Amino acid sequence: MAKIEFKNVGHCYDVSAENKVYALNPFSLTWEDGGRYALLGPSGCGKTTMLNIMSGLITPSDGNVYFDENDITNVITEERNIAQVFQFPVIYNTMTVFDNLAFPLRCRKFDEDKIKTKVHEVAELLNLTEFLNKLTKKLTADQKQLISLGRGLVREDVAAVLMDEPLTVIDPDLKFKLRRKLKEINAKYKTTLIYVTHDQNEAMTFADNIIVMNEGNVVQIGTPKELFEKPKTTFVGYFIGSPAMNIYPCDAVSDDEVSIGGLKLKVNTKLPDSQKSNLKLGIRSEYINVVNKKSENTVEANINLVEDFGNYKLISATNDNIQIKVKVKRESVIPEDKILLEIPPEHCCIYNNEELVE
Numbered sequence: 001m002a003k004i005e006f007k008n009v010g011h012c013y014d015v016s017a018e019n020k021v022y023a024l025n026p027f028s029l030t031w032e033d034g035g036r037y038a039l040l041g042p043s044g045c046g047k048t049t050m051l052n053i054m055s056g057l058i059t060p061s062d063g064n065v066y067f068d069e070n071d072i073t074n075v076i077t078e079e080r081n082i083a084q085v086f087q088f089p090v091i092y093n094t095m096t097v098f099d100n101l102a103f104p105l106r107c108r109k110f111d112e113d114k115i116k117t118k119v120h121e122v123a124e125l126l127n128l129t130e131f132l133n134k135l136t137k138k139l140t141a142d143q144k145q146l147i148s149l150g151r152g153l154v155r156e157d158v159a160a161v162l163m164d165e166p167l168t169v170i171d172p173d174l175k176f177k178l179r180r181k182l183k184e185i186n187a188k189y190k191t192t193l194i195y196v197t198h199d200q201n202e203a204m205t206f207a208d209n210i211i212v213m214n215e216g217n218v219v220q221i222g223t224p225k226e227l228f229e230k231p232k233t234t235f236v237g238y239f240i241g242s243p244a245m246n247i248y249p250c251d252a253v254s255d256d257e258v259s260i261g262g263l264k265l266k267v268n269t270k271l272p273d274s275q276k277s278n279l280k281l282g283i284r285s286e287y288i289n290v291v292n293k294k295s296e297n298t299v300e301a302n303i304n305l306v307e308d309f310g311n312y313k314l315i316s317a318t319n320d321n322i323q324i325k326v327k328v329k330r331e332s333v334i335p336e337d338k339i340l341l342e343i344p345p346e347h348c349c350i351y352n353n354e355e356l357v358e
């Protein structure tokens with residue numbers, strides 16, 4: 001197990017091009033030993049590139065990579081002691097499930113008794129025990145991916161386990177169980193786990209720390225709570241949470257008041273003069289309250305739609321041209337057409353040029 005460190009690491013696939021385009025813009029970051037991380041962002045933002053730089057499949061065009069303070073930038077994959085699980089199964093179809101799982105251990109000359117113990121332990125974890133003697137080619141696509149996953153987990157001595165959208169081909173119910181198992185494995189063996197996904201739910205339920213990426217940049221690193229409560233950019237506000245954060249262009253009225261069209265709202269942010277233009281206000285639908293009495297930060301709105309999601313209801317309402325989404329408890333009584341909403345100042349996030357004003 002190891003601490004992984006990027007120092008000014010970036011990557012451009014075609015360094016000879018006249019206009020160099022970076023798939024990953026240079027950045028520095030440390031992944032702590034034993035941490036459980038998710039790498040989250042839309043397709044094409046550079047997740048796989050980042051993971052392949054860690055495993056050594058790609059040598060970065062810029063910067064250096066360290067495992068426990070050792071510069072391994074030019075060390076080949078085989079010598080990095082990394083287990084990598086890809087989006088689609090990488091297994092030997094002509095071997096049995098047992099032999100597939102044993103393969104990474106046999107390559108490293110573990111003794112057969114130890115191999116047997118470890119293969120059975122991993123097979124048990126992934127519900128593969130009854131298939132151990134079967135040929136892999138006879139199994140279904142998701143069983144094959146479980147074997148791939150198993151091959152990534154049989155070795156306890158790896159620096160890190162890197163997983164690139166490993167559960168894509170697995171059905172949702174099993175996905176949920178597997179994520180829980182991966183968490184158990186991380187707790188038991190203290191393996192550094194890095195899990196790539198474009199699915200925020202997967203990231204939020206799996207990781208202690210989430211690295212959010214967009215267009216080749218790391219935009220925020222934080223716990224699920226931090227990403228939810230204080231998105232550092234409007235992109236994170238849109239990308240994390242369901243529904244996306246309510247975000248409105250606004251103007252500064254004073255140091256702690258903004259207007260959205262004709263609507264004036266107090267906020268808890270002290271706006272410096274240098275950051276009073278190009279503003280947006282963000283508020284999570286979870287933090288808006290349905291109230292009976294008008295007060296400073298209340299808004300009258302017309303209800304357009306109420307959707308019942310079982311564990312909560314989602315109200316879509318409008319005030320003039322402003323669309324507001326509000327999440328309420330399922331048992332809440334919702335008025336017929338007009339509603340009074342309170343926007344708590346302490347939950348308003350103010351963005352200047354799409355970046356959070358702190």
Ligand code: ADP
Pocket residue numbers: 013023041042043044045046047048049050
């Ligand atoms: P993600 O895994 O987040 O979907 P990738 O790391 O695969 O993103 O890709 C990041 C960017 O780099 C994309 O614009 C993609 O088209 C580009 N890219 C990926 N692989 C290559 C390659 N082998 N050659 C050139 N461009 C690539």
Ligand code: MG
Pocket residue numbers: 047048049164
């Ligand atoms: Mg990818």
